[in-house]
Amino acid sequence: MQVQPRQFISFDGSTRLKGFESKPENYRYLKDLSDAPKNVDAQQTALISRGAGLSYTAASFGEDVCSIDHAQFDRILSFDKENKCIEVEAGISLGKLYDFLIEHGLFLATQPGHPRITVGGCVAPDIHGKNQFMDGTCINQVESLKLFHPSHGIIELSPEQNPELFRLTCGGYGLTGNIISCKLKLKSIPSDMANVTLRPIACIEDLPKMLRESADKADFIFSWHDFNIRGKDFGKGFIQEGRFIANASIGEKTSIRKKAAEQSLNAETRGSLPFPIFNSISVAAMNALYGAKGNSGSSFQLSLFDSIFPIQNVKELYFKFFGAAGFHEYQAIIPESNFGQYIEGVRHALQKRNLPITLASAKLFAGKQDLLRFTGDGICFAMNFPRGQEADELMKELDRLLVNCKGAPNIIKDSRLSKEIVAATYPEYEHFRTLLHQFDPKRIYRSELSERLGL
Ligand SMILES: Cc1cc2nc3c(=O)[nH]c(=O)nc-3n(C[C@H](O)[C@H](O)[C@H](O)COP(=O)(O)OP(=O)(O)OC[C@H]3O[C@@H](n4cnc5c(N)ncnc54)[C@H](O)[C@@H]3O)c2cc1C
Structure with a gap:
């Protein structure tokens, strides 16, 4: 896996950090990641996934962390029009997905406000749209997903299969590993x-x-x-x-x-x-x-x-x-x-x-x-x-x-945002931390966000 040094900046302009970037073009990188961290200290091999890098915060990079860019993984893997379900690679942008679905009178009910944002970038922070009161957050439209972690390999997650890890990953800020692909539930629209x-x-x-x-x-x-x-x-x-x-x-x-x-x-x-x-x-x-x-x-x-x-x-x-x-x-x-x-x-x-x-x-x-x-x-x-x-x-x-x-x-x-404010306003802060450390005791996936919040 090729890695280059890179200076990152958060979209809100607040955070500039030096880290590393890898832009894999095929899934061989998963094998490279599986082999690497077994031999070296987790501090040296900290990883985090990156979508379009449009988060206001430094969620997809960190000091000396290697950001794995998912831009090359933007394919539609399967589409079931009748059952309103699509499986996509996590790097696909919402604009590209919209373009495909609209031809079939379908759309993703929950989307944030920019077409360059990726599906991985929606699932990992569990984003919301302008219809949250009706459709909830992004997790509600995820039927299942494939997650990769160097210590666990590829795991299939859904509300039925590994439900706790599913909940930890949809809203886990990329800290449980790389989301490889997602099966998403779709909605019909009467017109565009x-x-x-x-x-x-x-x-x-x-x-x-x-x-x-x-x-x-x-x-x-x-x-x-x-x-x-x-x-x-x-x-x-x-x-x-x-x-x-x-x-x-x-x-x-x-x-x-x-x-x-x-x-x-x-x-x-x-x-x-x-x-x-x-x-x-x-x-x-x-x-x-x-x-x-x-x-x-x-x-x-x-x-x-x-x-x-x-x-x-x-x-x-x-x-x-x-x-x-x-x-x-x-x-x-x-x-x-x-x-x-x-x-x-x-x-x-x-x-x-x-x-x-x-x-x-x-x-x-x-x-x-x-x-x-x-x-x-x-x-x-x-x-x-x-x-x-x-x-x-x-x-x-x-x-x-x-x-x-x-x-x-x-x-x-x-x-x-500080760890203290998040702990005071999210009653399950400690529970999230405990689950994350149980799943990944070496804490391989890190970002500026996770370090700042003591995760
Ligand atoms: C113009 C604009 C409008 C917005 N509107 C809204 C809105 O209406 N509602 C809302 O909730 N948010 C909104 N946002 C915020 C935005 O939806 C999120 O910050 C989103 O995460 C950005 O996606 P991204 O593809 O740029 O991901 P990045 O910023 O690159 O990453 C975001 C997080 O997702 C993780 N991640 C990305 N890909 C993967 C993957 N494949 N596997 C595991 N983890 C991954 C990263 O590690 C990181 O933690 C908006 C942002 C902008 C710039």
Whole structure:
């Protein structure tokens, strides 16, 4: 297995580390890995899998760790249209998969917001989409998967076969080994067009109730808020309700693969601007423009691709506008009963600071928290803002607020989360650690994320 030294950077711009990279082109690398660690100390052979490297955190690399790039493993292995099931290699991108499935009137129900993200990168952190309240997190669409670990070989995992290891791997941040392939459950779609309705929100305290009302009639929902306004209008915005349209004629026939391939978004190019474009003035103007579209309560049609992976070109610029210094995302699930307390705390924390909030957005969540999976009942609230000293202080204040509100932060989105905060907000933190150490006592798979969180 060929290994090259490489400097890695996290997508949020926070973490630069020297490690190693291997880009295997065939499965001989599994034999190389099986042979190597038996003879050497685990410290020297720390490994971690890498998908598109689009995680905000350093989840797919670490200091002196060898990242194994799965880009070459992007084939469709089998497809059963009748039973709505597809088996793919873990390095396949969501864009490529979408392109194939849409021709058959099928899609993956749970997807994050960028077509370059890989299936392995979805399963390992157990990502969510805009329909979590209905379809849960990624684990729900995994029928089974093949996992490789040098000490155990290739193991088949599913809710029935090795169920504990299945749960540890779907939401295990790549720490149980390399996911080689996944069998995924698919959903039928009536067409590849959606109807989107915008419902204005005058008062952010009404958000949980309004999200619930929307959930009864929509296939996917999220909200947008302006957190840069002070006073009674703080947090006003709109809910975006999406609904698939039955029998709609398929919209403009974009070549999804081409569209996805053209996207340059990656951790290196994201920070290409030396200074940020976002500041209090530019963000206030951007929000005023964006927020105005929600006031009308308008409805429009959108292709499914653009609903799942919204405004691609704008998004590329959005992330670039944070400049080299990068950005924070604070995303957390807050129990509905404590949402008012959380928002009051956020309002108070922001009032003291002159920090532009470039995004404030919520989704409705349902489910039971388990191990280190980002799931549970409540409101999933996310905020983006530029990095800097004020932002660091805000993040610490939000950590304290979250613990008081009995919420949980999103581990894959926050590069500076500490072991203490994760242990305080995830009741099964110790259990996850114990299971991981039982499965892999040498702890061969590591990343900056796992080291920071004491896993
Ligand atoms: C524009 C954008 C929008 C996003 N929207 C959402 C969203 O709506 N919801 C959400 O939940 N997240 C969202 N995210 C976060 C994103 O879904 C995750 O960070 C995802 O893990 C990135 O996938 P990747 O292919 O880049 O994986 P990487 O960043 O390379 O890796 C992520 C993790 O997966 C592990 N991994 C990757 N491949 C394998 C494998 N084959 N075997 C074992 N482990 C593996 C890595 O070790 C690492 O721990 C978004 C990110 C971006 C940039």
